[in-house]
Amino acid sequence: MSEKVLMKGNEAIAEAAILAGCRYFFGYPITPQTEIAAYMAKKMPKIGGTFLQAESEVSAINMVYGAAGAGARVMTSSSSPGMSLKGEGISYIAGADLPCVIVNIVRGGPGLGGIQPAQSDYFQATKGGGHGDYHLLVLAPNSVQEMVSLTIDAFDLADKYRIPVMLLGDGTLGQMMEPVEFSNDNISHVYEKPWATVGTQKKRKHNIINTLYMSPEELEYTIIERQKKYNSIVQNEIRCETSYLEDAEYVLSAYGTSSRIVETAVHQLRKEGYKAGIIRPITLWPFPSHIYKKAAEHAKAFLSVEMSMGQMVEDIMLAVNGKAPVHFFGRTGGVIPTPAEIVSKVKDIAGGNASE
């Protein structure tokens, strides 16, 4: 077992990526994720890796496309406005079945928004962002330690399924310091990449990394094939943490930073005799719908707590499918909800004073 060190979330992501074998990082500066790039800029040259500050997020994500196509473990990171620019490249990476890891340390939007933490990119991360029929596998850590483990897993999942994987954090997680441990335990498979463009050496037919299909039937075929991959991800890769769920009448749900606040709120509610429980999705896509469905068998109501105007709440509604009322509480624009606000919202719901 290695020692615990005190580290910022952003730096922990960078160190974990290096541990996972990532040797290529392409990015463009933006608050609140700059420490990732700064860490990479310092470390990469010392370990034979590449850190490159691109001229834009558009360029950075296309560098990722090229490097991933050449078989590398490669990462980029940004924050919300930058993610909008990466949308094009992400769509191409998904369409070319290339593996990579994309980090979004979310800040308030829309537009330039603010630099304070938010969760308002849930739709962008889980429902699109770029054009076309595709998914990202989206991982949502809620501690610095989990930023480490999920970053390492992200590289494996990306290679295993040949998909772009997104690590969705927020400014709080990125900036906060917690003790973390880096162990070599879950490191990291080496995947053969016979499809990579590294030169034929005149020993095989040329490899082509491409997203263009002129025949609709052919394009449909590739999309359906990719869908099979997505189906198997839904079957095998859902991750979710629950607490106090067995007897829960009020099921609170949150991911990332807001799940930490919900934990405090639920302890308080339990103390006061409310049967409150928590569902914390760790994969936002695929979404742990079956957990909500099961909880809906005994829950009186659900409450989604988000640092947005309510985005994940829609997935909860789909999962619960009318079996119980689904409420929402959120603060947004960089404002963080307090445990007291959440407790009082649950009491309103319990007292019949909250509209859905």
Place this chain on the structure above:
Amino acid sequence: MSKLYERPKSLCDVPMHYCPGCTHGIAHRLIAEVMDELGIEGETVGVAPVGCAVFAYDYFECDMQEAAHGRAPAVATGIKRVIPDRIVFTYQGDGDLAAIGTAETVHAAARGENITVIFINNAIYGMTGGQMAPTSLPGQFTQTSPYGRDVKKQGYPVRISEMLSTLDGPSYIERVSLDSVPNINNAKKAIKKAFQKQIDKKGFSLVEVLSTCPTNWGLSPVESMKWLKDNMIPYYPLGVFKDVD
């Protein structure tokens, strides 16, 4: 009997989709001949653009990536950083390179990224049906400059080779033309030199190739060659703009 003319080994044995008389085919052939002569086919990764040359990935025997519109220099950068000892080139039209991908072009050049860019300047957007390009000439008639490019409203053409040659990053920049046999021979020499610069790790090299688009210019292939010579070469003078050892 000895063979005088055959398909270069680096060119795939497939029919190309280019219009009759289009010089994209000549440019492809020159690149393939150069790859053969330098013996680099098995070492090379090409990056195709979005534009008429989008299917270039089907035409070269080397490994290929197809990039988003304008992003080829960024994609090539990603590839080259992973496999610095391989040869990486992009093949891009003027809309791809000089409009939507200007930033990627300029910064790959400024970084001195050790890649080779073959830049096909045909003064028009071919693939989308003949719209005005950043390189369309003053007064040139296109679908989106139907009264002729009015420089007061639509601005002036971009001279990429001249612009990029002000930077310290590039090792080699030359403008060539495909309008005549001597110019085609010269174009091949330039392309070979550009690849050689990369092999010698000298940094960014770019060959701007003045080309024709008979279809969207509304001219026959022969008239197109003449139009190129009479109109494009005066605006886009041929020559070496940068050659650093």
